[in-house]
Amino acid sequence: MKQQKGVTLVELMVTVSIVAIILAFVTPSIQSILIKNRIVAEINEISSLIQYARHHAIDEQAQVVVCPSDDYSVCTEDWNKPKIVFIDSDDNEIRGEDEELLVSVSATSETSLMTNTNDTIKFSETGEANLANEILLCHKDKEAKYARSLSITLQGRVKMSTDSDKDGVNENAAGTPLSC
Structure with a gap:
């Protein structure tokens, strides 16, 4: 008698059902991880840009x-637009023809929303910021668990938000939970 190789229809259906159940539980976790990684990458990029500007000023x-x-x-108020860094010799917040563009980064991704407490960040020759700034980056669904922020002190220091109380929501430098 010849032995058959392969699987029966019932075995195949059970296997497909098990895979579907596993995917139903794993997919939301993977999506959450991808969103968090994208937000962290964007906040790291803007942090690097700001730190570069401060060091260049010094x-x-x-x-x-x-x-x-x-x-x-010309500087705008919308922090979702591309960001630029330049030496502002005439203190008018407009990059003139004789003011070199030092570096720029692309616009915030379409799935993220970036805001700042101020329109511009200015660093003096000593590396001090003209105003304290709080940059907030959120996912488009505005869930606090994805929010990240950068705080720029008057001394020019940049501090990234952390989840110090381990509740799943980051806090800014003042310890206030982030909300979008």
Whole structure:
């Protein structure tokens, strides 16, 4: 008698059912991990940009501006736009023809929302910021568990939000839970 190889229809249906059940539980977790990783990557990018601007202000002994801009010249209020860094020799928050664009980063992803307490971030020759800033980055669904922030002190220090109480929501430098 010849032995058959393969699986029966019942075995195949049971296997497919088990795989479907596993995927139903794993997929939301994977999506959450991907969202968190994207937010962290974006907040790290803006943190690097700000730290670069501060160090450049100190190194060049010049006022350096970080701001969002549509045209890479005039600063706007929308922090979801591309961000630019330039030496602002004439202190007008507009990058003139003689003011070199030091660096820029692309716009915030379509799934994220970025806000700042101020329109621009200015660093003086000593690395001090003109105003304290709080940059908040949220996912488009506005769930607090995905929110991240950067606090820029008057001394120019950049501090990233942390979840110090381990409740799943990050807190800013003042210890206040982030909300979108």
